[in-house]
Amino acid sequence: MSEPTRPDRSPIVGWRAPILRMPVGSTRLLALGGNRMAQVGLVGVGMVTVLALLAPVLAPLDPLAPGDLSRDVLLPPGPGHVLGTDHLGRDVWSRLLVGARISLAVALSAVGLSVGFGVLLGSVAGYLGGWIDGAIMRMADVVLAVPRLVLLVAVIALLAPSPVAIVLLLAFTQWPAPARLIRAEILSLKARDFVEAGRALGFSGPRILFRHLIPNAFAPVLVAATLGVGHMVILEAGLSYLGLGVPLSWGAMLRDGQTHVLNAWWLATFPGLAIVVVAVSFNLLGDGIRDALDPRQGVGR
Amino acid sequence: MSALLEVRNLGVSFPRSHGDATVVRDVSFQVDRGETVALVGESGSGKTITALSLVGLLPETARVDGGSSIRIAGREVAGVLRRDMEGLRGGTVGMVFQDPLTALNPVRRVGDQLREVLRVHGTTGGDEWGAATRLLQEVGLPDPRGSMEAYPHQLSGGMRQRALIAIALAGEPDLLVADEPTSALDATLQLQILDLLAELGRTRRLGVLLITHDFGVVRHASDRVVVFYAGETVEEGTTAAVLEEPLHPYTRALLAALPYGGEPKERFGVLPGQAPDPSRQDAGCAFRERCPLAEARCEVHPRLEKTGRRRRVRCWVSGP
Numbered sequence: 155m156s157e158p159t160r161p162d163r164s165p166i167v168g169w170r171a172p173i174l175r176m177p178v179g180s181t182r183l184l185a186l187g188g189n190r191m192a193q194v195g196l197v198g199v200g201m202v203t204v205l206a207l208l209a210p211v212l213a214p215l216d217p218l219a220p221g222d223l224s225r226d227v228l229l230p231p232g233p234g235h236v237l238g239t240d241h242l243g244r245d246v247w248s249r250l251l252v253g254a255r256i257s258l259a260v261a262l263s264a265v266g267l268s269v270g271f272g273v274l275l276g277s278v279a280g281y282l283g284g285w286i287d288g289a290i291m292r293m294a295d296v297v298l299a300v301p302r303l304v305l306l307v308a309v310i311a312l313l314a315p316s317p318v319a320i321v322l323l324l325a326f327t328q329w330p331a332p333a334r335l336i337r338a339e340i341l342s343l344k345a346r347d348f349v350e351a352g353r354a355l356g357f358s359g360p361r362i363l364f365r366h367l368i369p370n371a372f373a374p375v376l377v378a379a380t381l382g383v384g385h386m387v388i389l390e391a392g393l394s395y396l397g398l399g400v401p402l403s404w405g406a407m408l409r410d411g412q413t414h415v416l417n418a419w420w421l422a423t424f425p426g427l428a429i430v431v432v433a434v435s436f437n438l439l440g441d442g443i444r445d446a447l448d449p450r451q452g453v454g455r
Numbered sequence: 456m457s458a459l460l461e462v463r464n465l466g467v468s469f470p471r472s473h474g475d476a477t478v479v480r481d482v483s484f485q486v487d488r489g490e491t492v493a494l495v496g497e498s499g500s501g502k503t504i505t506a507l508s509l510v511g512l513l514p515e516t517a518r519v520d521g522g523s524s525i526r527i528a529g530r531e532v533a534g535v536l537r538r539d540m541e542g543l544r545g546g547t548v549g550m551v552f553q554d555p556l557t558a559l560n561p562v563r564r565v566g567d568q569l570r571e572v573l574r575v576h577g578t579t580g581g582d583e584w585g586a587a588t589r590l591l592q593e594v595g596l597p598d599p600r601g602s603m604e605a606y607p608h609q610l611s612g613g614m615r616q617r618a619l620i621a622i623a624l625a626g627e628p629d630l631l632v633a634d635e636p637t638s639a640l641d642a643t644l645q646l647q648i649l650d651l652l653a654e655l656g657r658t659r660r661l662g663v664l665l666i667t668h669d670f671g672v673v674r675h676a677s678d679r680v681v682v683f684y685a686g687e688t689v690e691e692g693t694t695a696a697v698l699e700e701p702l703h704p705y706t707r708a709l710l711a712a713l714p715y716g717g718e719p720k721e722r723f724g725v726l727p728g729q730a731p732d733p734s735r736q737d738a739g740c741a742f743r744e745r746c747p748l749a750e751a752r753c754e755v756h757p758r759l760e761k762t763g764r765r766r767r768v769r770c771w772v773s774g775p
Contacts (some may be wrong), residue, residue: 347557356545
């Protein structure tokens, strides 16, 4: 604990990329407090996002069109196909790029929906209290009590596994987490003087909740959302692996690749790596945002 | 014309399973326009609860007694539901809180918070930015435009309290309630803020209700003073009269306990005992157990009696 703060800014030990060495202040969040692991996460997230956005431009070949079955099937990584081809002769790198779009789109929209829904319900529960609070939080308990994967598998097996349905379902199983988080924040915030001051100024309840309380609870929600993306990527991959997810996603590639894992290792390895890279990047970034927003949590690192 | 604020027989209690805790009982006083009235008393004497009841911000568990009357600008507000007070808050009664750092929203710029109040109360003809800048200028912020862009933590304590006063003024209230507005500030700033409140009272013809435990504040800033003890008003009068010639033994004890005036090495007076438990009050005078003048008749609860022009005291012994 008594470790002195490093005055060391020497080129090797204390080196930081110059562009990330920003002054404390509004840019502190972007610099992630100089936390290098978080910066790695930010770079990872940024790279995957750019690749996903530019997938149609970057993909060298049509990810869907089968290749020449006599020539292109199960080619190992090499010139022409950087990551090899699958059992139908399709280019793995191109499919990985398109899969990035799908995996990220599903994860981001599921997180967006669940956070929006959770923030709304959790903040209303925390602000109003009483039986409304009880009702909302018991609903959250019920959702949390059902094993998530079992629920997802059961519901998707009954319905057609459309991407929209999967996003909605993922969001539905996820909302209790942000709801609990923001409820706790609102409970502690609403005892603060500025809330009473707002009432004394004649502000209405909704105005105090939406304009004053929720913005103050923004930081932990941002952290939870960032961590949630990594979580959702894994969950969606799991569903796709079970054949219940979105076609063309990384999880689906993983499943297609497993039958050939002994004779064509590249089919399962690269989508698996992609999933790990995205999940780890978002987790590092989320941890970094939390540390940057709350310097106390950095003590003793 | 009637008084801006007229409180009569105000009683507030907190229902408990084993006997209600009565924290304010039989409180009466009034505030006129352009006048600064100080409510003074120790912690738990009911002065803050009295102030909160003016704006309907009492805790949900509090109950206002049936015979209470609070008239603000001619409107009866005692017993009005919290949410029905919204129109009154900020617009008729503005509040200045003790700690300006916690009373401002930490994540919004001062200017935005000020403009929000202006917008909610519709007190400007569209030019919120100009009106906000003028308000900050009126409360004496050195750089109104710069302060508009600042977050609360970027301002100094005195500047924050000025900004908070500007926000309280934004709804153009008739009555300004300041609850310990200077207790979080250092001594030189206290005087500046008190002078500012007095000046605003004069220029805007505001009634100012100043809640404090500090007779220094009372002496410096108030025209009249109301002394609270154990939830009651025990003495009331012009500040000069009460400080010159305190009538109630509690007021005398308070003034004797002030550290200034006496010889440097002299011990200042200490009042033995403590205020009675609000859930165990009997019929007699609330102060009699600590009172050096207590007599047999103090077993009967004294009423607040007029002793002179605008002068009232609740005491059998030193009363009229």
